[in-house]
Amino acid sequence: MEQIVLAPLLQVIFDKLANPVLQKFADYWELEDMFKKLQRILPLVQAVIQDAEEQQATDKSIRIWLSQLKDAAYKAEDLLEEFTYMQNYKPSLIPEALSQAKHLRTLLVYSEDGLLEVPSDIFSSFIYLRVLDLSGCQTKLPQSICDISLLRYLDLSNSHFDELPSGISSLCYLQSLNLFGCYNLKCLPSMVQITGLRHLNIFGCEALAELPQRIGMLVHLQTLPIFIVPIRLRKQDKWIRIKGHSLLPARLSELKHLNLRGELKIKHLERIDDVEEAKSANLRNKEYLESLGLCWGNKGEDLIMNPSSEANVARFQERKHHVSGPSEEPETHATTSNQDSAGEVLACLQPPKNLKKIFIVGYPGIGFPHWTLPNLTEMVLISCRVCVQLPFIGHLPLLRSLRMEGMDNITHIGPEFYGEHVVSFPSLQELFMRDFPSLRDWLIPNGKEIFPKLSKLVLRKCPNLVSLPLFLSLKHLEIQSCRSIILNSTEELTLLSTLIIEGFDDLSSLPPNLLRNNPHLTCLTIKSCPRLQSLGPDFGCLTSLKSLSIQWCEELSLLPKGFENLNALECFVISDCHSMEILPGNPLGGLRSLQILSIENCCCLSSISVGLQYLTALKHLTVMYCPNLAGLPDSLEHLSSLLSLAVISCPLLECLPEGLKHVKTLQSLEIRSCQRISDLPEWLDCFASLRTLAISELPNIKSLPVAVRRLTKIQHLSIQECPHLQRRCQKERGEDWWKVAHVPHKYISSSQQQ
Template sequence: MKERPHRLNFCNNNPILVLQIPLANMVDLAYGLAGSLLQKLGSLVYQELRLAWGLQSDLKKIERTISIIKIVLLDAEDRQASNPKLSIWLRQLKDILYDAEDVVDEIEYKALRKQAITAYGSTSPKVRHFFSSSMALSSRLQLAYKIKDIRKRLDEINTSKDQFNLTEQREEVHVMPQWREMTHSGVESSVIGRHLDKEKIIEAMMKADGNVNVISIVGLGGLGKTTLAKLVYNDETVVSHFQLRMWVCVSTDFRVTRLMEEILKSVGHGVDKNSSNVDMMQKSLRDFLKNKRFLLVLDDVWNENRNKWIELTDLLNGGSHGSVVVVTTRIHNVSSISGPVYMHPLDGLPKEECLSLFVKCAFKEGEDKRHPNLVSIADEIVEKCKGVPLAVKSLGGMLYSKVDEREWNLVRDNEIWELEEKEGDILPALQLSYNQMPIHLKRCLAYCVNFPKDHEFFNVVLIQQWMAHGLILQLPVNKTQELEDVGDLYIKELMSRCFFQDFEEFGLYYFFKMHDLVHDLVLSIAHEEWLEIDSENKEIASTVRHLSISYDGPLRVSKSPNKLTSVRTIIYQTEPHMSSVEACISRFKSLRLLDLSDSNFENLPSSIGTQKHLRYLNLSGNESIKKLPNSVCKLHNLQTLILEGCVTLERLPKDIRNLINLRLITITTKDTCLLENGACCFNSLRILVVVECPRLECLFPQMDRCLTNLRVLVFTRCESLTYLLPIIKHLTVLESLYIVDCKEMDLTGGGRGGDAQDLNLKLQILCIEKLPKLEVLPEWLLGSANTLKYLHIEGCGNLKALPEWLPTMKSLQTLEIIDCKELSSLPEGIHHMKTLRKLKIEECRKLVTRSEDWSNIPGLEVLVSGNAEDDEEDRRTALA
């Protein structure tokens, strides 16, 4: 299984012209907050809570007032540009709704705390007697006061709205489109009209004879410079010509030390995170490039300082003759100072190719033939896109599967096309596509301001962060659907609209990126709510909800009360100073997300237990922390806890089972059992990832009461874990199982755990890698005969044959077998599995199979290489 980092990094962003989008975003935020509050207040669980807490009357009035305000907000969006007072009213409303969300979440927190203590008790006498004491009464009175204050403020702002004469409007019910599967395996098959450009650049590469030959690709944003560079980078001729290929996204941060680090990382050469020795880094880079003909792509370069460029090229001079640096940039002056041997100006696509691209994005296969009127309108829309592929794809994706001519005409005739475009503006097509999105998607996209350009998103992590901020709403059509599944639909719709791209799939999970112009758009949308702190005394405005901290010294946090409730996200992009962490935890009391990844402190402050709103805590990569304070277990709202890479962590806190709302946890520990302190009941847990636990022998002592809703289970580098069957037989809703590099793992169960064939499993994904004891696939897999879709086997050197029952897997779509050197045969009947859509067999030296052997399966994508048939062909070629 390919490993990817999931921590967040940041780079400085280019200042861009902010248009009318932030005003619209204020309405989107208020509308979205109102919707999520109403969904919470209207849920059956919440109705029970407010009765139990004696808050029925006030909460009912709050719910009614929010409903009244919500239905006029869409009219406010149209009027606010011409009425400054309305914008002020919207900002005040948004602040009240944020405060209301805090109060509603506090009720939920108290209910969860009572539930945990009722289930497991408490070691603290104070806690045991809290709910029957005067302290409990005092707490309820404080909460009741907060609710009355919210109700009063909402009543006042509801009354003041009458001066604007707003009319009622309701958002159109939005149905998620059906996801279009990616049928191509790379960039090449999805690109239209750039093959001549590619040939010219490769021709210039082959002629290069200096030590550092610069080739620049220059063009406006959205024309496809990066896509063209990828086409060149992955071309077979280029791959075979260069001994080393490297890719770095530069953006505005052209610090040479940073570029050195990124170049080394791109070739898998790790850089010590605790090392600041520039001389050592320079030596490593020179040694690595010495006498090698390399290709380095510097993507999205903005630097116009020639001295910085000379400093970088001096470091690259040690490569062989013919080494090439490809620079993509929007600015001609950037190209000029780099002294290119060849400059390739990228023009817009011709009209015919733009229309072809639009049709591909907007219609299902063959559907355009049935709608000639829509194709005629498409021709006029494409004309307005001025040859920019990103604009064409964005609008095509937005109109996908829509057959109402009025919707197409609205796009063609939108007044946004009449705005005067200036350099640095957001593409009108992107603005239009954003404006046409449903509000829940706008809010999710705006959150992505927290990520840098060229960041590689992992769908699981992004969804957990959206959930931490309450951005994912239960779909009314399927209230039993998991929030993780709804978030997955959000990502896929944003992808279909071209806000996300570079889709790379691994089973049912995937990675993707944002185009740099989309990043500019997101920054223009959410600039008021996001701030990077890069100095000691940077002021935090009251509108800021998300903080990125790049300052590595002590942080002074304002004590002003109005600035303590606004911040909901804190992400450190450098190793945090402990005093800074303590200040943030003690001062910001509305945090939903705290990312302390790659930190190096030995103790997490015990004050972390006061963060009752916290949903997401990331401590990954901390190699010094030995234990967590037990106060972490007071975070009853916590949904995501990431402890991966905490290699000195001795054990989990003793009361970890009190985290009854936990949905995802990744764990690295030196302990032999994850929870030795009695029974565990992680019934909210959906994803469990156990990484680098060399002593781990068991998960929990009483598995029959654990993990009843677990859907994803991952074991990586757990050398002492031997048997899986006693664990898996209790996981009746498990969908994905990944087992990687577990040297003692025996999947057959070793005769323990009962009859494996009786297991009623619902696995969809099974990925097994580097299991030396695996000789045959376990029979308990038959329990997933109707559900298994993806089977990946890699690096299992003792696997000799696949079982004869494998062709009975009725849903199997993807089969990947890689580097299984003893595998010599496939089961009879496997060539007739009609459900298969993708087959990959690589480096199986004893296996004889050819691509043509699979011609019986229609539509099957086959990749077969490095097997016995290939060896024989190579031998015959060598003899000839």
């Protein structure tokens, strides 16, 4: 019987605890007390272990205990290895030796992992620095940053600090301060001394509740993407702030003398109770302003007015923690009095004539002012739920995009929307309408040409609308959560390239001429139509169709006639069609251009036809959540272009088809939650191009085939929730470790990365 020897392993652990690198890790994470305790206890444990090792031959219980302890010791060793790794890759530090560069003008600090620590006195030497980028700073900024008196540009974006050093206002030559994505920042210091400041980016500073008083004195300021209207303070509150040397908030009137450019979003306009204050903001004379957002309540918190900012916004939203702040205030509900005052406030916030984009969010008034905006290209109206009439905008010559959401009280669209010109909305290309619960009629004035260039219409949640005007130029049509009768208005369209139909509870079949009249359709999506039984007899005419997705159509049992004629089809997704029992060979056999086939959650599907053999262009095949599917066809051997195969949650599947071994192009194979699979095939090494192998939740697989060792191009191996394999593939000591040791990137079990 093999003896269990633990003493040498415990000595290794003891030596690692004394490692200076690990000591630094304990210091950094405040774990030094725990590490010291371990160092005291381990010698005592070693003595007990040595005694137990001598008795294990005669005492079975001691042997079991040693075996369990051995596993725990290996895990402890792995954990210490991970701690050492973390210490070596701790947050980046600015090297103090850099302070010798006395005449440095530009310092851009890049941290690969986005974590940056700043020594407290590092900047005292950089008196000539002009440009400093510390984006990604994790903690407090050092006060020494205020010693860089000649600094012109300071980037602190995507940082975690909650306040700026108070002395930052002494940087009187500063021209640009970037605080984008500093979502913990709660307040700004007084900036009145930074008289040359031109750019102050506070987009994404979600905890910021107000701006400092006298910001309006920064007459050179050009960039200020957000202005927050403060809560009006009572006299006693003002006195308390003054007495405590706290800053008073900036009022909207401070915008008066600022010559802002680019975009400006004004938040919490419901806090204005003085129309004169709105008028004094002097928006109409800010001729270089291009984009304006006017927001009531909290609906404007996530409003992105500049599409180029979306990637940055997504980045900081992934990283941010929950912060309490103004966004947690209750939503403002309109009363009769603030309906009237909101209308007056909006009228006084008249934008400049050169404005290109306007966003109005949460507006509680009943109507819109008549503004002259000849250069407007985009308008967005969101959650204007009290409005009874749409704005008078049909005459705007350059308007290309119009988005309207949450208009509860709009019952009809009529002449007041189009205006008096013969051609209404002459340049409009995109119209998006969502959540119009009361809209019943969409009227067309006699003798008018409307939307002559409209190419994209998205209509969602208009449950009472029964018809649409005829938009002959339409190429993209998306209709969601409406009554099926509205589709009758689309039969005369002839130029559609994209059609999306979703959320029709009463739709049993598509209108007869909708597909027939649109032979140039390239993308068709049909979702959440639970009563749909037929896609019509004219499916075969869609010879230009490249993408087809059919999802959540529970009563659809057959693919439509003519399906085999879709010679241009490249992507086909069928999901949650629970009446579909078989995918027959003939329809699939004609799809010679098909590159992506995904069959998902079809609970009655028991067979996939041999027609797959004709899909010689197929690159990606996914079969998932099909509980009655007993097997895949052997005809997979003819899929000469297949790059990836994923088989997920098919509990009746017992093995991979042997014909698959002839697919030499396969690069990725994933098998998950197929409980009857008990072995991976020995011919796995036939996949000479395989780079990724992922298997999970296959409890009956006892070991890996030797063929895995012969997969010379494999880069990634993932084994999750496979208890036998997890044990056998343990680093260095598992029986199958030698089969997987050559794989560069291994992920074994749910918690261990090797």
